[in-house]
Amino acid sequence: MERIPILKMGPYLLVTIQVDMHDRVAMTLQDELTERIVSERARGVLLDISSVDVVDSFIGRMIGNIASMSRILDAETVVVGMRPAVAITLVELGLALPSIRTALNVDAGMALLKSAGKSNNGRPAR
Amino acid sequence: MGQNMQLAEEIRNRQDAILKDWIGYQLSALTLRRDLLKESELREVSQRFLELFAEAFAATSDSASLSWKAVKDNLAEISRARALQGFSPSETATFVFSLKQPLFDLAQQRAGHDGKRFAELLWDLTTLLDKLGLYTTEVYQEIRESVIHRQQLELMELSTPVVQLWDEVVALPLIGTLDSNRTQVVMENLLQRVVETGARIAIIDITGVPTVDTLVAQHLMKTVAATRLMGADCIISGIRPQIAQTIVHLGVNLNDIITKATLADAFQVALHRLGATVTKSVLP
Amino acid sequence: MAVLRDELIGLRSMDDIIKARQVVRECAILQGLSLVDQTKLVTAASELARNTLIHGGGGEMRLQALNDGSRRGVKVIFVDSGPGIADVELAMKDGYTTKGGLGLGLSGSKRLVNEFEIDSKPEKGTTVSIVRWR
Numbered sequence: 001m002e003r004i005p006i007l008k009m010g011p012y013l014l015v016t017i018q019v020d021m022h023d024r025v026a027m028t029l030q031d032e033l034t035e036r037i038v039s040e041r042a043r044g045v046l047l048d049i050s051s052v053d054v055v056d057s058f059i060g061r062m063i064g065n066i067a068s069m070s071r072i073l074d075a076e077t078v079v080v081g082m083r084p085a086v087a088i089t090l091v092e093l094g095l096a097l098p099s100i101r102t103a104l105n106v107d108a109g110m111a112l113l114k115s116a117g118k119s120n121n122g123r124p125a126r
Numbered sequence: 127m128g129q130n131m132q133l134a135e136e137i138r139n140r141q142d143a144i145l146k147d148w149i150g151y152q153l154s155a156l157t158l159r160r161d162l163l164k165e166s167e168l169r170e171v172s173q174r175f176l177e178l179f180a181e182a183f184a185a186t187s188d189s190a191s192l193s194w195k196a197v198k199d200n201l202a203e204i205s206r207a208r209a210l211q212g213f214s215p216s217e218t219a220t221f222v223f224s225l226k227q228p229l230f231d232l233a234q235q236r237a238g239h240d241g242k243r244f245a246e247l248l249w250d251l252t253t254l255l256d257k258l259g260l261y262t263t264e265v266y267q268e269i270r271e272s273v274i275h276r277q278q279l280e281l282m283e284l285s286t287p288v289v290q291l292w293d294e295v296v297a298l299p300l301i302g303t304l305d306s307n308r309t310q311v312v313m314e315n316l317l318q319r320v321v322e323t324g325a326r327i328a329i330i331d332i333t334g335v336p337t338v339d340t341l342v343a344q345h346l347m348k349t350v351a352a353t354r355l356m357g358a359d360c361i362i363s364g365i366r367p368q369i370a371q372t373i374v375h376l377g378v379n380l381n382d383i384i385t386k387a388t389l390a391d392a393f394q395v396a397l398h399r400l401g402a403t404v405t406k407s408v409l410p
Numbered sequence: 411m412a413v414l415r416d417e418l419i420g421l422r423s424m425d426d427i428i429k430a431r432q433v434v435r436e437c438a439i440l441q442g443l444s445l446v447d448q449t450k451l452v453t454a455a456s457e458l459a460r461n462t463l464i465h466g467g468g469g470e471m472r473l474q475a476l477n478d479g480s481r482r483g484v485k486v487i488f489v490d491s492g493p494g495i496a497d498v499e500l501a502m503k504d505g506y507t508t509k510g511g512l513g514l515g516l517s518g519s520k521r522l523v524n525e526f527e528i529d530s531k532p533e534k535g536t537t538v539s540i541v542r543w544r
Contacts, residue, residue, distance in 0.1 A: 020428045054431060054449060056456040057515045080357060084317035085449035087352035092450065093518040102357035104324055109357075271480040314446055 004029045006036050009046070012113055013037065013075075014106065016048040026062045033066060037073045044113035045070050046106055050081025060095045067100050076116050078102065080109040133247070134184035136232055137176065144228045145172055151224040172221075175200055179225075187250040189257045198261060205262045209269035218266050222259040226252065279311065286312045288319040288328075295396045296325040297389065301334035306341045313349040317356065326358050327396040331389045333364030343378045350383050359399075361385070363392035415475035421459055421488075422468045430459045430471050434486060441475055441482045442544050450522040451484060451542040457515035458488045458538050466490025466536055476541070483524070483543035491535035498530055 185193035469490030525541035
């Protein structure tokens with residue numbers, strides 16, 4: 001069974017989704033990610049979906065879960081590279097993903113995470 | 127269907143004579159576009175068709191049968207070519223219909239003495255050729271419609287180019303009335319350009335749009351939502367008083383979208399959000 | 411109207427859902443649907459396939475390529491003989507949720523396609539059919 005690789009990029013973790021995801025793969029990813037956030041003391045997660053051509057409510061839920069769980073572990077999630085066709089479909093589907101931050105690509109995502117880190121009021125620097 | 131096979135055999139034997147008559151009829155039909163078709167080409171095309179026709183007819187006179195597939199494919203090719211060349215649908219159908227006379231002549235020679243048999247043969251031939259003739263017009267229609275469809279798409283794309291105003295800022299000046307179809311194409315184009323240019327802000331200017339109805343307003347909102355999902359943002363500029371009224375009457379909620387009166391204002395806001403400033407240098 | 415292609419795909423596992431998506435995508439491409447329309451159709455199919463598997467206890471997906479004169483489209487039909495839906499109207503309302511999460515996806519899927527039909531009764535299973543035209 002495929003596993004989605006999680007790469008460490010400085011204080012952040014980069015997850016690049018390139019396969020049509022199975023439920024089990026998605027569950028494994030969420031488990032592994034939460035463990036890595038803690039063990040690496042990551043301050044942010046970059047979820048790269050630029051190779052994903054379909055996001056249905058299941059994947060949408062997974063993205064939402066990852067963002068919520070990361071936040072609880074004091075890491076921000078940024079979803080990068082959403083394709084236009086996917087964005088249009090999600091809007092039509094009514095999946096707003098309102099509390100999720102997004103960026104056009106990994107670079108922009110990292111810039112967003114950095115500036116978010118700076119304006120982290122009152123949180124102790126790690 | 128021994129009779130069919132006999133006639134098919136006859137068609138093959140008398141091919142040259144039939145072709146001569148048939149091409150004669152095609153050329154004399156006043157509508158034939160001599161400028162578009164050379165006689166040698168016509169002969170080649172007609173001969174090929176006649177061969178396939180004879181082969182299929184030997185098997186059955188039911189054009190819906192699989193034996194007629196090769197003939198139909200051949201006809202479809204011819205129709206396609208003629209549609210693209212600019213022939214009218216009747217000119218294209220004439221290709222098939224003008225084959226009636228030569229085949230009736232042949233049938234007359236074969237079965238003229240037997241009234242009943244002659245009538246049957248005539249009926250078979252005429253229904254067959256009618257169906258094939260109509261088939262050419264169907265194919266013709268399809269081709270013309272797909273050409274028109276393609277031209278419409280091209281026109282829609284050309285008429286609303288996305289302009290890169292600055293690093294990370296693009297603008298889409300919309301002009302003219304927007305219908306649901308056009309709006310969708312235009313919006314998809316905008317999103318694609320946002321990805322290509324890495325723009326963080328897209329300004330949609332509707333100064334040149336006289337009216338906005340519910341569907342268009344909804345499309346605009348969806349475009350803004352989709353842009354945000356992708357990681358960029360939108361500013362809408364050029365909302366004229368009448369449109370502002372329409373939007374309020376329609377109950378569309380613009381609260382969390384930045385709107386500016388002019389494209390210039392929107393550009394200023396965009397620059398500000400990106401942390402850029404513009405300074406004038408004073409000449410000494 | 412001509413049905414050019416008629417395929418039956420079993421939906422009994424997660425792998426089947428992935429296969430279903432690929433097959434629908436292929437058909438949509440062959441029928442000439444635009445990228446956005448393809449994505450909408452495949453997304454709706456993914457939602458409904460999931461429903462069939464998870465709520466319907468497994469079932470089948472039927473894929474058809476349609477030719478209606480100059481109109482070309484793709485029709486997908488999902489059938490299961492599961493528990494069925496007691497109140498279809500309620501299930502079609504936005505935001506309706508069972509078993510947690512973002513709901514049955516029925517109302518959302520409906521918005522992604524041109525034609526949507528659902529037939530479901532308790533104990534009698536569910537049939538959903540969708541069409542997306544070019």
